[in-house]
Amino acid sequence: MQITIEVNNRKIKAEKGETILSALNRNGILIPTLCRMRDFTPTGACRMCVVEVEGRDRLVTACSQPVEEWMRIMTHSQRVIRSRKTIVELLLSNHPDDCLYCNRNLNCELQRLAEELNINERRIRGKKIQMRLDQSSHSVVRELSKCILCGRCIRVCDEIVTATTLGFLNRGKTAHVGTAMDRDFNFSSCLNCGQCILVCPTGALHEKHNTTEVMESLNRDNVTNVICYSPAVPCAVAEIMGLKYSKEFDLVLNAVLRQIGFDKVYNCGFATDLYIDKAARSLYSSVKEGRRETTYLSACPAWLKYAEQKLPGEIGSLSTLKIPQQIAGAIVKGVVAEDISGGNSEIFTVSVTPCTGMKFESRRDGMTRKGVSDIDAVITVTELSRLIRLFGVDITSPSGEPADAPMNIRSSSALLTEVSGGYTEAIVRSLMHLSGSGEPEKKIFRKLRNNHGFRDLSLAIGDEQYSFAIVDGLHSLERLNAEISGGKSYDIVEVMVCPSGCVHGGGLAFFSSKEVLRTRARQIYATEESEAVNTASRSPALLSFYEEYGDFSDERGEILHTKYNARDVLL
Amino acid sequence: MTDSVEKIVSSYKSGRREDLIPILQKIQEAVGYIPEEAIVAIGNKLKISTTKIYGLATFYDQFRFFPQGKIHITICNGTTCYINGASDVIEAVREFVGTEPGDTSRDKLFSYEVTTCVGGCHSSPVILVNGEYHAPVTPESISEMLSKLRVVIENE
Ligand code: SF4
Ligand code: SF4
Ligand code: FES
Ligand code: FES
Numbered sequence: 001m002q003i004t005i006e007v008n009n010r011k012i013k014a015e016k017g018e019t020i021l022s023a024l025n026r027n028g029i030l031i032p033t034l035c036r037m038r039d040f041t042p043t044g045a046c047r048m049c050v051v052e053v054e055g056r057d058r059l060v061t062a063c064s065q066p067v068e069e070w071m072r073i074m075t076h077s078q079r080v081i082r083s084r085k086t087i088v089e090l091l092l093s094n095h096p097d098d099c100l101y102c103n104r105n106l107n108c109e110l111q112r113l114a115e116e117l118n119i120n121e122r123r124i125r126g127k128k129i130q131m132r133l134d135q136s137s138h139s140v141v142r143e144l145s146k147c148i149l150c151g152r153c154i155r156v157c158d159e160i161v162t163a164t165t166l167g168f169l170n171r172g173k174t175a176h177v178g179t180a181m182d183r184d185f186n187f188s189s190c191l192n193c194g195q196c197i198l199v200c201p202t203g204a205l206h207e208k209h210n211t212t213e214v215m216e217s218l219n220r221d222n223v224t225n226v227i228c229y230s231p232a233v234p235c236a237v238a239e240i241m242g243l244k245y246s247k248e249f250d251l252v253l254n255a256v257l258r259q260i261g262f263d264k265v266y267n268c269g270f271a272t273d274l275y276i277d278k279a280a281r282s283l284y285s286s287v288k289e290g291r292r293e294t295t296y297l298s299a300c301p302a303w304l305k306y307a308e309q310k311l312p313g314e315i316g317s318l319s320t321l322k323i324p325q326q327i328a329g330a331i332v333k334g335v336v337a338e339d340i341s342g343g344n345s346e347i348f349t350v351s352v353t354p355c356t357g358m359k360f361e362s363r364r365d366g367m368t369r370k371g372v373s374d375i376d377a378v379i380t381v382t383e384l385s386r387l388i389r390l391f392g393v394d395i396t397s398p399s400g401e402p403a404d405a406p407m408n409i410r411s412s413s414a415l416l417t418e419v420s421g422g423y424t425e426a427i428v429r430s431l432m433h434l435s436g437s438g439e440p441e442k443k444i445f446r447k448l449r450n451n452h453g454f455r456d457l458s459l460a461i462g463d464e465q466y467s468f469a470i471v472d473g474l475h476s477l478e479r480l481n482a483e484i485s486g487g488k489s490y491d492i493v494e495v496m497v498c499p500s501g502c503v504h505g506g507g508l509a510f511f512s513s514k515e516v517l518r519t520r521a522r523q524i525y526a527t528e529e530s531e532a533v534n535t536a537s538r539s540p541a542l543l544s545f546y547e548e549y550g551d552f553s554d555e556r557g558e559i560l561h562t563k564y565n566a567r568d569v570l571l
Numbered sequence: 572m573t574d575s576v577e578k579i580v581s582s583y584k585s586g587r588r589e590d591l592i593p594i595l596q597k598i599q600e601a602v603g604y605i606p607e608e609a610i611v612a613i614g615n616k617l618k619i620s621t622t623k624i625y626g627l628a629t630f631y632d633q634f635r636f637f638p639q640g641k642i643h644i645t646i647c648n649g650t651t652c653y654i655n656g657a658s659d660v661i662e663a664v665r666e667f668v669g670t671e672p673g674d675t676s677r678d679k680l681f682s683y684e685v686t687t688c689v690g691g692c693h694s695s696p697v698i699l700v701n702g703e704y705h706a707p708v709t710p711e712s713i714s715e716m717l718s719k720l721r722v723v724i725e726n727e
Binding site: 164165166167168169170171178179180181182188189570571 | 607610611614620621622623624625626629630631636
């Protein structure tokens with residue numbers, strides 16, 4: 001129902017029940033917010049969004065108060081502006097002020113607020129407290145001195161990720177955000193998903209930077225520098241650089257990476273294809289032999305850690321296949337090393353991914369060969385974009401070049417895996433290929449796409465019935481358990497911690513509306529459709545690799561597998 | 572797990588968050604501090620994450636997470652003591668013990684905490700050593716007293 005309210009002496013229309021903030025925004029009036037997060041219930045904690053409502057003594061928080069018929073509101077009166085200004089000035093009073101050296105320089109909400117509110121002198125001086133710099137995690141760095149206690153990271157970790165790793169600790173001057181027993185991050189229940197990074201308004205949370213190692217290696221003699229990028233990376237780089245993505249950009253990225261100085265450029269989608277092919281073959285043969293058991297895919301590092309710490313009973317059901325990034329690393333260092341090292345004694349492998357958790361994954365036990373890591377450094381898409389700018393590469397200029405053999409080509413299935421549900425779809429396609437059932441019809445997949453939360457699918461492929469479940473965000477584990485208690489059983493369960501999948505990874509560009517996730521997914525679906533090879537098991541690169549090096553179904557297959565162990569952390 | 576922790580936790584109903592503070596108080600009373608295992612046990616019982624329990628417990632001054640030292644010092648930082656130099660007193664104790672308030676020194680001999688008014692304002696600043704009032708104190712008198720105490724307990 002529409003109502004009329006008066007704002008700044010002007011009548012505007014509002015919907016009954018909506019917040020003051022949403023009515024204002026729809027009518028072209030902008031007010032600053034800080035603790036508010038889209039799609040979350042408002043808490044009214046930071047009071048940045050206050051407005052004056054006639055008849056109320058206290059200023060009112062627009063993000064949490066619903067509009068009411070009688071309201072006469074002033075959004076930018078002197079009192080309101082002064083109040084907002086004071087809040088920001090207080091936040092700045094003990095802020096470290098090292099903007100120029102900060103990860104979020106030019107992209108910081110606190111900077112923007114200070115600028116918007118015309119803060120140009122320091123009125124309030126606070127003692128700058130030396131807060132902890134926690135660099136213990138392989139994935140996420142916490143710079144507590146930059147934290148403004150907005151609580152957004154806590155809410156995301158609780159309500160979206162469900163890891164409940166973070167909370168407000170202590171009180172007053174020593175209040176800060178921390179983990180159980182105030183442990184360092186690497187001893188906590190953190191899943192390394194990076195969702196908290198995406199919502200932090202300041203530089204208090206950011207990915208662990210690994211670009212320095214990468215640059216050092218590029219400058220060393222007698223090293224073969226290898227880079228492999230996840231299927232979503234070209235698309236994500238284009239997004240950050242403000243370019244329209246088309247699949248030709250994959251080829252441009254190859255050229256860009258060579259220009260930066262990499263000797264070998266691999267498409268990690270090749271390893272994804274191998275993962276899909278192996279997972280599908282193993283399912284196909286065990287079902288043929290009448291063995292039916294549930295396998296949880298092992299493609300999301302955050303999920304793997306979650307299972308290890310929270311679901312020790314399911315560890316035995318995790319697929320032992322390494323994550324594609326680590327398969328790529330194992331192939332580089334364990335299979336093709338001699339062919340590519342060109343007499344150099346050392347190979348340095350860099351992986352680029354949308355995911356902060358992959359940094360952790362590369363450091364996991366068992367990801368080394370003779371004491372040397374399979375993947376030496378993992379950088380996120382954000383970090384790669386910085387490298388590209390640092391090296392002064394104009395990405396609109398190079399013409400496309402192919403990636404290097406043997407990991408030069410991926411199927412479109414590999415690209416699909418970047419959206420939640422994609423692994424399932426990819427495995428179904430491979431199963432149809434293996435059982436000689438021809439091309440799948442597109443409509444069977446409709447149910448798997450564009451739908452947050454839990455999905456499942458049961459279908460006949462060849463002579464067998466297969467069933468799949470997709471857990472899109474850990475919230476859906478509850479649904480999964482309900483379905484299983486209700487009598488359903490699944491051959492494959494695909495779990496992704498970040499809702500929507502890797503297109504929501506913590507190493508991607510910041511965004512403020514879920515629409516961005518939909519756009520990313522749509523782009524991937526559209527590109528996928530335009531490609532020729534849509535089944536992992538038919539990828540020409542994979543087939544010729546098998547031909548040249550064998551298909552690793554013998555004991556050499558050991559390099560593709562790993563094992564998981566229960567992890568003791570405070571939950 | 573310590574018997575007393577188990578007994579206390581199991582005497583409560585499952586899933587009732589409002590019991591959190593009372594449980595913490597009972598455990599602190601029985602054990603002298605809140606051990607990590609207690610936080611885990613409470614978390615399982617009340618279905619709250621350990622981070623949230625730790626966060627709530629650190630919000631109040633009354634809880635500690637390490638066993639007290641043989642000598643436990645309580646420093647008053649109430650208004651009167653504050654005005655009469657409690658900050659210097661805290662600094663002196665911090666330097667002597669070598670930890671933050673709430674922690675215990677490495678040799679497990681000393682620990683200290685900072686509280687609000689302990690009701691001895693007339694001769695502030697006030698500290699309590701194992702429950703015994705000492706007032707008024709100065710940073711110098713404290714260092715002297717603690718050094719003497721150290722010699723005594725080390726020879727015990
Ligand atoms: S990385 Fe993910 S699991 Fe870890 S604290 Fe941030 S949101 Fe929580
Ligand atoms: S770390 Fe960032 S998101 Fe979390 S409370 Fe601090 S400023 Fe807010
Ligand atoms: S944005 Fe409204 S109170 Fe924080
Ligand atoms: S303020 Fe210290 S005893 Fe009262």
